[in-house]
Amino acid sequence: MKRISILGSTGSIGTQTLDVISHYPEQFIVDGLAGGHNLKLLSEQVGKFRPRKVSVATKDLADELKTLVPAGTEIYYGDEGLLQVAAGTDADFVVTALVGSQGLRPTLAAIEAGKQIGLANKETLVSAGHLVTAAAQRRGVKLLPIDSEHSAIFQCLNGESMKDVRKITLTASGGSFRDRTREQLKDVTVEQALQHPNWSMGAKITIDSATMMNKGLEVIEAHWLFEMPYDRIDVLIHPESIIHSFVEYEDCSIIAQLGNPDMRVPIQYALTYPKRMKTPTQPLKLAEVGKLHFREMDYERYPCLQMAFDSGRAGGTATTVFNAANEVAVDRFLKGEISFLQIEDVIANVLNKHQIVMNPDLEEITAADAWAREAARS
Numbered sequence: 001m002k003r004i005s006i007l008g009s010t011g012s013i014g015t016q017t018l019d020v021i022s023h024y025p026e027q028f029i030v031d032g033l034a035g036g037h038n039l040k041l042l043s044e045q046v047g048k049f050r051p052r053k054v055s056v057a058t059k060d061l062a063d064e065l066k067t068l069v070p071a072g073t074e075i076y077y078g079d080e081g082l083l084q085v086a087a088g089t090d091a092d093f094v095v096t097a098l099v100g101s102q103g104l105r106p107t108l109a110a111i112e113a114g115k116q117i118g119l120a121n122k123e124t125l126v127s128a129g130h131l132v133t134a135a136a137q138r139r140g141v142k143l144l145p146i147d148s149e150h151s152a153i154f155q156c157l158n159g160e161s162m163k164d165v166r167k168i169t170l171t172a173s174g175g176s177f178r179d180r181t182r183e184q185l186k187d188v189t190v191e192q193a194l195q196h197p198n199w200s201m202g203a204k205i206t207i208d209s210a211t212m213m214n215k216g217l218e219v220i221e222a223h224w225l226f227e228m229p230y231d232r233i234d235v236l237i238h239p240e241s242i243i244h245s246f247v248e249y250e251d252c253s254i255i256a257q258l259g260n261p262d263m264r265v266p267i268q269y270a271l272t273y274p275k276r277m278k279t280p281t282q283p284l285k286l287a288e289v290g291k292l293h294f295r296e297m298d299y300e301r302y303p304c305l306q307m308a309f310d311s312g313r314a315g316g317t318a319t320t321v322f323n324a325a326n327e328v329a330v331d332r333f334l335k336g337e338i339s340f341l342q343i344e345d346v347i348a349n350v351l352n353k354h355q356i357v358m359n360p361d362l363e364e365i366t367a368a369d370a371w372a373r374e375a376a377r378s
């Protein structure tokens, strides 16, 4: 029996994690759930899974939640609530499915408390990968990837020696605007940007896919998860999202992981690793798929991806600022304050103004993140 806490239980990854868990009630107990603002869904989850500790974004929401859940449920809110669900339960496994760098402190707290981590919240590694991986190493905690590309790479590396790896390649669908030129991006709407061709996900990551920022964040995530230098990480456009990523070895063998796009597969693999169990997903029928397509990445078409490699190579607080500026820019685009193409301008401007701090501690990361948010708003 594995005891689980979920940060971001009401989101796309959070709900799919609970779906996986509900297929194996004899294998999992839910100890903690943290949602944000969606009280209706969170109260249903509490009624069904009966966690001991639950958290929401604000005190008002916490007061309202008390009237909706079974007596005896411990209810928290805000930053303290996230820390309670991350580190203050008997869970041995924490799924990090918050969106954005707000997941950093709870993730660090869960690691310090010795919980194994199923990591979906990639922004934590982009913001402070050196702190998260060092804490995990020190505490003997596994960071099990949930992000589909990283789960694929993790599976392709299984049983192999890292010294035999030539490079890893992350596949990219191209997102909602994969068949448009830059000229055709000038007047795109929020609704159009939210139409991902292959995956149903939260709004922020769907916009990141359209700008190719998602792949940029994933390059930095892969750098930290697999200790891979940036010149051995490649990105390839693969519109079907069937090959989730692959590893090329020194003998020219390529090992890839394939499957229909369904996040319940990598979520379940992280939860049950190293065991594999049945999932409710549709098996991949390659004869029905017929053809798979690939295109070389065009870094001029996708400047966010180039900025990800540049800030990753620069190191220190460069990636913290790169991530925080993007979070604000995406939020402003979703609110209609800036155009789609201005997202990358905001990030570039903030990066240009930033004085990088090398080997930052948590306080310096927090300060750089706050500075970048302020700069991205002005």
Ligand SMILES: NC(=O)C1=CN([C@@H]2O[C@H](COP(=O)(O)OP(=O)(O)OC[C@H]3O[C@@H](n4cnc5c(N)ncnc54)[C@H](OP(=O)(O)O)[C@@H]3O)[C@@H](O)[C@H]2O)C=CC1
Binding pocket: 007, 008, 009, 010, 011, 012, 013, 014, 034, 035, 036, 037, 038, 039, 056, 057, 096, 097, 098, 099, 100, 102, 120, 121, 122, 123, 146, 147, 148, 199, 200, 201, 202, 203, 204, 205, 263
């Ligand atoms: N969705 C996917 O398929 C994939 C997602 N990821 C990564 O996983 C992470 C989560 O993505 P996704 O599930 O799509 O995002 P969603 O937007 O669907 O979910 C975000 C979750 O965070 C919660 N949340 C937001 N703000 C707060 C807050 N202030 N306090 C507490 N909780 C808060 C939301 O609560 P509420 O809704 O109740 O307000 C929700 O539960 C991201 O880092 C993303 O990049 C990676 C690979 C695939």
Ligand SMILES: CC(=O)[C@@H](O)[C@H](O)COP(=O)(O)O
Binding pocket: 147, 148, 149, 171, 172, 173, 174, 175, 199, 205, 208, 209, 210, 214, 215, 263
């Ligand atoms: C499901 C998942 O892991 C997402 O990160 C997905 O990869 C987004 O797709 P693209 O960024 O390739 O469009």
Ligand SMILES: [Mn+2]
Binding pocket: 147, 148, 149, 218
């Ligand atoms: Mn991904």
